[in-house]
Amino acid sequence: MxxxxxxxxxxxxxxxxxxxxxxxxxxxxxxxxxxxxxxxxxxxxxxxxxxxxxxxxxxxxxxxxxxxxxxxxxxxxxxxxxxxxxxxxxxxxxxxxxxxxxxxxxxxxxxxxxxxxxxxxxxxxxxKLTIAVPEYTKIDSIEDLKGNADMFGGKIVGIEPGAGLTEQTQKHMLPEYGLTDEYELVTSSTAAMLAELKKATDAKKDIVVTLWRPFWANSAFPVKDLKDPKGAMGExxxxxxxxxxxxxxxxxxxxxxxxxxxxxxxxxxxxxxxxxxxxxxxxxxxxxxxxxxxxxxxxxxxxx
The missing domain is CATH 3.40.190.10 (Periplasmic binding protein-like II)
Known part of the structure; x- marks a missing residue:
């Protein structure tokens, strides 16, 4: 694409x-x-x-x-x-x-x-469901989020509260990687998440978001999927x-x-x-x- x-x-x-x-x-x-x-x-x-x-x-x-x-x-x-x-x-x-x-x-x-x-x-x-950061962000795995909450203001920017992606992140990814106490999953809408992603990447700032594939945003924005060695985001x-x-x-x-x-x-x-x-x-x-x-x-x- x-x-x-x-x-x-x-x-x-x-x-x-x-x-x-x-x-x-x-x-x-x-x-x-x-x-x-x-x-x-x-x-x-x-x-x-x-x-x-x-x-x-x-x-x-x-x-x-x-x-x-x-x-x-x-x-x-x-x-x-x-x-x-x-x-x-x-x-x-x-x-x-x-x-x-x-x-x-x-x-x-x-x-x-x-x-x-x-x-x-x-x-x-x-x-598949993913956790993503900008290409320029200096981490490559979900494991690397631990201890680096200050890079992202302690927030993972999510989408709709009722989305399966939201539940997978909240109930599986955060606890399996020991991130529950460090990060807040902020939910609102896909549109709001994309607006935050655009604002951050335009300013070359670090941000972590919930994404999925196939989705056009993976090509439209300079983002990369974080590796998921524990398989917490599902197969x-x-x-x-x-x-x-x-x-x-x-x-x-x-x-x-x-x-x-x-x-x-x-x-x-x-x-x-x-x-x-x-x-x-x-x-x-x-x-x-x-x-x-x-x-x-x-x-x-x-x-x-």
């Missing part, structure tokens, strides 16, 4: 801020006489995602493009945390979560709601498409198509890079079209 201008971070901050005040759930649309589906098409599918988590942002727009080509009306429902998203999925207010981490990071939500959720397939198998896991229970029965062709989707590191990075780039700001559909034009010959699952 190519380096992008850091203004992408600010653009995403704006999107996430809007999501905080524009959050909604459920579907809308004009139904036919039976009340089951909107008139004149296959029905409405609602995609629920967090704008600040650009794995889901990217695949949401990819699914919108492909499902609309199949004849569905697609609605985009932006939420602000994983908990409400899984709740909406379990209740049927959201039909698809287009980039879930159900194996480890979101396991607690799957334990709670799994019997009301369908797994529509794993599309990527190398996602790499798969990213899945999740559907509300009964989705496959109601939308068999859509479910069958979604289960075929697979993305390599290169393909995924290119998609996320275009969707979050300055060039395609507020034009995510155009970004997907550009990506499809570049990778169509590699993707035998695409709707033509």
């Amino acid at each position: 190519k380096k992008r201008h850091l203004t992408s971070a600010l653009a995403l901050t704006t999107v996430a801020a809007l999501a905080l005040v524009g959050c909604a759930s459920g579907t809308t649309g004009t139904s036919d006489a039976s009340g089951d589906k909107p008139a004149g098409d296959k029905g409405t599918i609602t995609l629920g995602f967090l704008p600040g988590w650009t794995d889901g942002l990217s695949t949401a727009y990819l699914l919108q493009d492909q499902l609309e080509k199949m004849g569905y009306t697609v609605e985009m429902d932006t939420l602000t945390d994983a908990g409400p998203l899984y709740t909406g999925l379990a209740k049927g207010d959201v039909d698809i979560y287009p980039s879930a981490w159900p194996e480890v990071t979101h396991k607690k939500y799957m334990d709670k709601f799994g019997d009301k959720i369908e797994d529509l397939g794993k599309y990527y198998d190398n996602a 790499p896991e798969g990213l899945h498409f999740l559907g509300t229970k009964g989705f496959s029965e109601k939308n068999a062709d859509a479910a069958a198509f979604i289960k075929k989707i697979k993305l390599t590191d290169e393909q995924y990075g290119a998609l996320e890079g275009l969707v979050t780039s300055d060039e395609y700001k507020d034009k995510s559909a155009d970004a997907v079209d550009k990506w499809i034009s570049e990778y169509a010959d590699q993707l035998d699952w695409l709707q033509k």
Whole structure:
């Protein structure tokens, strides 16, 4: 993935801020006489995602493009945390979560709601949670954080309180490395974390943040993952498409198509890079079209 201008971070901050005040759930649309589906098409599918988590942002727009080509009306429902998203999925207010981490990071939500959720397939198998610092910071391992709290003001800058990354950091990484008494994990939002990361790296100051891969910020900012010799941040896991229970029965062709989707590191990075780039700001559909034009010959699952 190519380096992008850091203004992408600010653009995403704006999107996430809007999501905080524009959050909604459920579907809308004009139904036919039976009340089951909107008139004149296959029905409405609602995609629920967090704008600040650009794995889901990217695949949401990819699914919108492909499902609309199949004849569905697609609605985009932006939420602000994983908990409400899984709740909406379990209740049927959201039909698809287009980039879930159900194996480890979101396991607690799957334990709670799994019997009301369908797994529509794993599309990527190398996602991981990380602790990161700027490239110029003179430590290379999470172990090196111990005794160096003054470098970072005693703070690790995190994301949303309900994120699996937050829980993994708080309940596993900090105690396993003996950092609980030295560091405070500061949580708010992905957008706020990115703003702090930009401020620090612009000033060449030290900062430690919670990050993950794949995520465009790893290329947009001069950061490096800290080594994790204890494996406290967990093993790499798969990213899945999740559907509300009964989705496959109601939308068999859509479910069958979604289960075929697979993305390599290169393909995924290119998609996320275009969707979050300055060039395609507020034009995510155009970004997907550009990506499809570049990778169509590699993707035998695409709707033509």
